Amino acid sequence: xxxxxxxxxxxxxxxxxxxxxxxxxxxxxxxxxxxxxxxxxxxxxxxxxxxxxxxxxxxxxxxxxxxxxxxxxxxxxxxxxxxxxxxxxxxxxxxxxxxxxxxxxxxxxxxxxxxxxxxxxxxxxxxxxxxxxxxxxxxxxxxxxxxxxxxxxxxxxxxxxxxxxxxxxxxxxxxxxxxxxxxxxxxxxxxxxxx
Numbered sequence: 749x750x751x752x753x754x755x756x757x758x759x760x761x762x763x764x765x766x767x768x769x770x771x772x773x774x775x776x777x778x779x780x781x782x783x784x785x786x787x788x789x790x791x792x793x794x795x796x797x798x799x800x801x802x803x804x805x806x807x808x809x810x811x812x813x814x815x816x817x818x819x820x821x822x823x824x825x826x827x828x829x830x831x832x833x834x835x836x837x838x839x840x841x842x843x844x845x846x847x848x849x850x851x852x853x854x855x856x857x858x859x860x861x862x863x864x865x866x867x868x869x870x871x872x873x874x875x876x877x878x879x880x881x882x883x884x885x886x887x888x889x890x891x892x893x894x895x896x897x898x899x900x901x902x903x904x905x906x907x908x909x910x911x912x913x914x915x916x917x918x919x920x921x922x923x924x925x926x927x928x929x930x931x932x933x934x935x936x937x938x939x940x941x942x943x
Contacts, residue, residue, distance in 0.1 A: 751831030753864040755786060760867060762801055764794040767857045767869040769836070773876045774889060776861055777896045785832035789871060791852050795822035795837025802826045802835060817842055817883070841882045846916040848882055850875065855907060873897055874908040881921055897928070 759766045770787035771779075790798050799822065802808075806828025821838025839850040850856075858872035873893050880890035897904055909925050917925075 749782065749863060751829030752786060752868060753866045754829040755788070755831065755833060756863060756866045756868045758801060758805065759788065759798070759869075762794075762798060764790055764798060765852065765854065765857075766790045766794075766798070767852070767871040769839075769871045769876065769879075770834075771889075773858075773871050773873055774892060774896075776859065776870045777873050777893075778899075779892060779896075785834060787834045787836060789839060789850075789852055789856075790822075790835070790837045792821045792838030795835070798835060798837070799824055802828060802833065805829075806833065819847060839879075841879065843882050843918050845918045848878075848915060848917055850879065851911065851915075855905070855911075858905065872905050872908055873900070874905050875912075878909075878912050878917070878921060878925070881924070882918070894928075 767789055768776075768786055769789045771781070771783040772786060775781065775783055788798075802824070803826075806826035809825035809827060809832075811823060811825055819840040819842055820836055821840070822836065824835045826833045826835065839852070841848045841850075852871075856871055856875055857869045858874075859870050860867045861870060862868065873896055877890055877893035877897060880886040880893060906929060909929060913922055913925055
């Protein structure tokens with residue numbers, strides 16, 4: 749995975765909450781296709797500092813307007829260490845019934861993998877099941893995430909699914925999440941929502 753160790757070393761040195769998202773999440777959960785780039789998610793309050801660090805070591809790529817789907821607070825693209833990086837802070841998606849705001853916290857990190865001994869944080873599959881379900885044209889990825897979640901069973905993070913139910917999601921997505929929780933796909937004892 750070209751450049752990932754160096755990118756992870758930079759992010760770990762900055763001591764911010766960060767994690768790989770999008771296709772990297774699928775890959776580290778068993779999807780055969782390697783990511784074409786690295787989507788690095790950070791909290792918006794950390795975005796300016798991380799942006800400046802990437803600007804020092806990489807080449808910024810101009811970003812085209814995405815239209816009305818995303819309301820992301822911070823977004824930039826870089827090439828560094830021979831890899832393409834999308835840096836995202838404050839990820840929000842508009843949908844027909846409102847706006848879904850991804851919560852990025854320690855609960856959002858599903859696993860830490862090591863790439864040449866460097867820790868690499870990976871976001872939770874449960875979050876990406878939802879996010880891919882909200883992005884037009886990504887339905888197959890959402891279905892793949894759902895099938896991978898079924899394989900996790902008792903290790904599924906129900907807390908993330910329960911938390912998502914409290915956020916602004918389309919009715920259909922909320923019903924899908926409720927079905928997952930009610931149908932026994934998951935171990936009900938795993939999920940806890942903190943107030």
